[in-house]
Amino acid sequence: MRQSLLEVADLNVSFGEEDERHHVVKDVGFHIGRGECYGLIGESGCGKTTVLRAIAGLNSDYDGSILLDAQKQPKARRGAGFLRRVQMVFQDPYASLHPRKMVEKVLREPLQIHGFDRQRQRIDEVLVQVGLDPSFRYRYPHELSGGQRQRVVVARALIMEPEILLLDEPTSALDVSVQAEILNLLTRVQRERGLTYLLVSHDMAVIAHVCQRIGMMQHGRIIEEMTSEAVRNGQAQEQYTREFLDASAAFAAALEGDAT
Numbered sequence: 001m002r003q004s005l006l007e008v009a010d011l012n013v014s015f016g017e018e019d020e021r022h023h024v025v026k027d028v029g030f031h032i033g034r035g036e037c038y039g040l041i042g043e044s045g046c047g048k049t050t051v052l053r054a055i056a057g058l059n060s061d062y063d064g065s066i067l068l069d070a071q072k073q074p075k076a077r078r079g080a081g082f083l084r085r086v087q088m089v090f091q092d093p094y095a096s097l098h099p100r101k102m103v104e105k106v107l108r109e110p111l112q113i114h115g116f117d118r119q120r121q122r123i124d125e126v127l128v129q130v131g132l133d134p135s136f137r138y139r140y141p142h143e144l145s146g147g148q149r150q151r152v153v154v155a156r157a158l159i160m161e162p163e164i165l166l167l168d169e170p171t172s173a174l175d176v177s178v179q180a181e182i183l184n185l186l187t188r189v190q191r192e193r194g195l196t197y198l199l200v201s202h203d204m205a206v207i208a209h210v211c212q213r214i215g216m217m218q219h220g221r222i223i224e225e226m227t228s229e230a231v232r233n234g235q236a237q238e239q240y241t242r243e244f245l246d247a248s249a250a251f252a253a254a255l256e257g258d259a260t
């Protein structure tokens with residue numbers, strides 16, 4: 001078998017103290033090969049963001065193993081090496097850009113931290129890569145549309161040329177027409193750069209469009225792993241997954257009905 005680039009094993013996360021303790025992520029495990037897109041899907045509150053935050057090193061209070069290239073990562077990620085290789089795109093593009101930072105500053109900061117040469121050239125390159133004219137470097141977040149803002153967020157994640165992107169609902173805050181634009185951008189960049197994605201969404205259409213394999217989460221557990229082909233053919237094993245797929249399809253049909 002091909003060696004996994006990212007592997008998560010027996011991941012458990014709880015919040016709160018004693019009587020108020022909530023076990024939110026339960027024995028979660030999956031592996032992602034280099035260049036593969038893996039999707040995590042499930043209803044609101046099932047633990048998707050919590051899994052990503054543990055992988056990204058934003059929450060070191062977890063049990064289990066997170067391996068990158070078969071190397072177990074320390075819970076407190078020391079040094080800048082991990083962040084060069086793994087970047088997260090957060091759920092809310094409005095909250096994830098500082099309102100008083102020009103795009104130029106947003107993109108230059110990681111380059112400065114890592115002592116990168118040719119900063120101006122790299123900023124131009126990455127803006128073009130996400131479909132923005134280099135003149136966008138002089139804009140502030142409030143001078144951007146929602147879609148352009150999410151392009152800047154993706155540019156910031158790409159600027160250090162990471163190997164893995166952790167994408168937390170990268171399109172859910174966007175207008176439906178702009179969602180497709182950003183998804184197409186993500187799939188294009190993934191192919192061009194041979195990137196590895198872990199994509200979280202509650203929307204099966206989004207996940208099946210981008211990912212080859214999908215983990216269905218319910219109450220903190222992965223209850224079933226499927227190929228996106230199986231999803232498209234409606235071949236889920238678990239009753240809960242079938243209901244989830246039917247509900248997603250019914251919602252999509254209702255939206256299409258509305259549009260006519």
Ligand SMILES: Nc1ncnc2c1ncn2[C@@H]1O[C@H](COP(=O)(O)OP(=O)(O)OP(=O)(O)O)[C@@H](O)[C@H]1O
Nearest residue numbers: 015016024042043044045046047048049050051202
């Ligand atoms: N820092 C925290 N402290 C306490 N509870 C938390 C914390 N972060 C998350 N939770 C709880 O953990 C559960 C899972 O949250 P999480 O954000 O991972 O869900 P999600 O699947 O990403 O949901 P959504 O689709 O709405 O984003 C929720 O019940 C949430 O209230």
Ligand SMILES: [Mg+2]
Nearest residue numbers: 048049050091
């Ligand atoms: Mg979430």
